[in-house]
Amino acid sequence: MFSIIQAAGWPIWPLVACSILALALVIERFLSLQTAKIAPPRLLDEALAVSRSSVPAPDVVTQLERNSALGEVLASGFRALNSDPRCTEVDLRATMENTGRAVAHRLERYLSALATIASAAPLLGLLGTVIGMIEIFGSQSPAGGATGGNPAQLAHGISVALYNTAFGLIVAIPSLIFWRYFRVRVDEYLLTLELSAERFVRHLNTLRGK
Numbered sequence: 001m002f003s004i005i006q007a008a009g010w011p012i013w014p015l016v017a018c019s020i021l022a023l024a025l026v027i028e029r030f031l032s033l034q035t036a037k038i039a040p041p042r043l044l045d046e047a048l049a050v051s052r053s054s055v056p057a058p059d060v061v062t063q064l065e066r067n068s069a070l071g072e073v074l075a076s077g078f079r080a081l082n083s084d085p086r087c088t089e090v091d092l093r094a095t096m097e098n099t100g101r102a103v104a105h106r107l108e109r110y111l112s113a114l115a116t117i118a119s120a121a122p123l124l125g126l127l128g129t130v131i132g133m134i135e136i137f138g139s140q141s142p143a144g145g146a147t148g149g150n151p152a153q154l155a156h157g158i159s160v161a162l163y164n165t166a167f168g169l170i171v172a173i174p175s176l177i178f179w180r181y182f183r184v185r186v187d188e189y190l191l192t193l194e195l196s197a198e199r200f201v202r203h204l205n206t207l208r209g210k
């Protein structure tokens with residue numbers, strides 16, 4: 001592998017850096033976007049159960065907030081009622097929406113960087129291809145044409161061009177696939193958070209009237 005990188009010349013090093021960065025981002029997003037950390041399936045039902053008659057104690061709310069992203073959104077509704085038991089439904093929705101926006105921003109973290117790598121890698125490969133072509137033309141003698149050129153230099157220029165083109169695609173294609181996968185996954189989580197928050201606001205509105 002290292003011999004291929006050496007043969008491709010210096011233009012491939014930015015692609016190597018992009019591949020390492022893309023791998024790190026993919027691993028980080030896989031670890032961060034786990035269902036247990038974002039929206040545990042039974043968390044909403046548990047939050048509804050513990051607050052069936054009244055808002056739970058602050059320590060319970062804190063534990064809920066630390067549970068997951070969904071718990072953070074639900075806990076913001078509890079805190080709004082704790083700070084002002086007569087707050088309006090509009091205030092409840094605004095508080096939970098603000099928390100939801102912060103959570104959504106965290107869920108989408110690094111996705112733009114992964115998309116940038118997917119878009120830039122083919123261009124970096126094209127840059128290496130152009131540089132390889134320049135070396136090919138530079139290997140030709142001024143008057144002798146292809147027959148008077150340096151065969152070793154000609155072969156090196158072709159290898160630089162092909163290796164960079166291939167490596168650019170090798171980096172870009174998985175990056176694009178994982179970006180689409182994480183984008184869909186985040187959208188699903190955001191829909192779950194939105195629907196759960198809507199149901200929870202209606203529940204808190206009944207508590208507010210008690």
